[in-house]
Amino acid sequence: MAIKTYPNPDLVVGEDRRPRWNSAPARRHGFHNLHLVTRYAQSFRAAQVMDLRLSAELSIPAREDVRRLTASPWFSAMAVIEGNRLLYEAYAPDFGPDRPHSIMSISKMSTNLILGRLVEEGRVGLEERVGDILPFIGPGYANARLQDVLNMNVLNDYNEDYQDTDASVFHHEAATGMRLPAGTEPMNRDFIATIGLAPGAADTVNRSGHCLYKSANTDVLGLVAEARGGRPLSAWLADLADAAGVEGALHMATDRTGFPLFNGGICLTARDLCRYGAVFARMGQGVDGAAFGSGAFIKATLADGVPMPPPRGHLRYSNQTNTNGTWLGHGGYGGQYMVANPKTGRVACFLAVLQDEDGYDTAWYPPLIAMLSEICTGA
Template identity: 40%
Template structure:
């Protein structure tokens, strides 16, 4: 009898750079364009109804020349700008399209903003409570942290998220998110086990610069799952129904079945812009009915919150969103951004894939943020 030839899954196994193949520079573009079918496990949701769109193109590149530069950048995948139900402009790279799913990375965190807001409206959460009030078994890194501090990326502990450091904790987190396999001889940890393993909480005083940690969103996910009267999958379905996607929303799942709201979402650029319109409607669904906590969203825009690090320090990090008081959205690893103008109802989604070693570039992300701001403000 011949021996079976067995190898670790080549897409998910970790190489010498401590990255799984789909996130290594030479494979990252393929990985981000196909993440929805490369994850270890995944949830897929379709909307019950679809928000139909019509073309109403405006020459945004003439008004904002920097947009033309971003659309010509080698990292570019797709762009879509919507206002109400109109397509103001959409473009895609030659190897992609505006209707294909793409990894949106940390833009997924906006789902937690909506879900936490809903739970607050139902009286199931307190922003002043500590994490241990909901998760008694949590580790020392989060036990004494307040829910509000997690929402604002204002927690100081030992978790590290430095994409240029191959030993940063965010790469261990990827095992729990279902993005990669553990090392040889290591167990595949659950999201709950990963969150409990974080140590070193240090109390800080007042509002300061945001200390970005995706693990904060993981802990919020565990809390939301604990107190929500409906499963997280149903929360996702209700958000999808309110947004009216034409395609599918995919999100990776942890071993213990939790959606990876910290960065595991995949959407087409057109559907990501549709999600932005849901924010522009202040959380109202396609029929004008409230789905989200409108008061929580409105307060998120105007409240005092930590500033983002330069060059995005014109934005603050408030309740799992990035906002300047008028614009709201979120950035994502690898080159993703959603920006929504809450005054005009304009939603701009930009997807791209940085192919440098770390997969991140502060200068690029700063330029992308200001470009999308200018585009939003230029739409008639």
């Protein structure tokens, strides 16, 4: 007698061509529980936890933008730290300080730390072509310089338009355990290798004048780190948890082979997201003072990069971060943003879940970025 089954309801693709966890009615539950929803995940705990003691700065909750944004129905959490001081934190009624939240593309910043170490140690060169490091890679990356991959400065046929339900980014989900595949389940490495040149293009040179945001770039960097790093990627993640001194678990989504989803797979509490950002505020140093990233690479990150398109044209995309030359940060699909300021030592994060149809609203981010930036400069 055959055993009856049914498709996993969280991961099956619905009429809106999205898995249920990322459909508008269920997205908030999905983002609050993605470490449990995704098919495959690893988790890492720190040996030594970075102490955070409440030292409330009343000017932060007094700000009009803080009051307005934390009152949004999309709000999940906000936290601000400076060294061991917890200057501010707030949570939505259905969330809390011990709850992990998907940070989506803020995860990308971890590759700045990893590649920075590999560059400093001479294991990779920024002028190397990806195909010389990864012989299996397809034409969408083979001739691209590693520096251009880091800076989202590559033209190819990977499409990250969240309003296009047939975009490459959603097919990418099937290779990373975020949705059920239509047929045979692809592995992330195999999916990345299929990315080709942009239609009509003879090369991967970006001539647009601004960065071309592609989450696949980050997974290419993960493959480079795997090829040249001399250690499993899970070892980097264990070291990252220790360097940040996370209190809870650093959860990382993977594909079926265990390859980490650096482009958007990390889930952290708001406090631990600040601890993660503090590694950048300390210019790559862990809580024990040892280098995890590279201070020289972070300094170059602050100085370089490719202009971002409007409405973030005042920022540059540099080595898997956003920067204005003073702070480093990144946003995440669905409403997240984090800023780390090495000059002041402050880190501020905001977690949210946009429950519109697409989970993406370009107008949402500019006031959020301005608020976190000002708080981190002490304004």
